[in-house]
Amino acid sequence: MLALALTLMLACDGGNTGVGGDGTTDDSGDTGPVVDEACPTITHTPIEAAMPLGEPIDVSAVVVDDLSGVFVVKLYYKQETTTTWDDVGMTLSGTDTYTAQMPGSAVGSGGMDYYIQAVDIDQNGCTLPLDGESDPFHFRVTAG
Helix, strand or coil: CHHHHHHHHHHHHCCCCCECCCCCECCCCCCCCCCCCCCCEEECCCCCCCEECCCCEEEEEEEECCCCCEEEEEEEEEECCCCCCEEEECEEEECCEEEEEECHHHCCCEEEEEEEEEEECCCCEEEECCCHHHCCEEEEEECC
């Protein structure tokens, strides 16, 4: 009898499918708002090939936040020899896919560092790579 009661409780509480657009639930028994404490998930294939000097570089990432939704996605970039980061907003260009471009004027000799930051509507933010500016992605830049 105890096993049956536990099974029913888990089956009834196993997933909150009654979430409304305002974050509250319907008649499923849960009454509090859904709290989003997780940052968006960022998926990106790092640039590994050497890129040409002075040419714009396209960067894309899939960014998903199932609870509150994605608010803003930014690409941060800099030449490997500088300390100042530039940023550009990434634009939604397809289902969950965000794109941005490093301007060719910023792509200098040696190499480039970059990372992606995403923030959801509830202001939970993450970077990829996880340590962002302290451990960014890197690619080489070659002349001609």
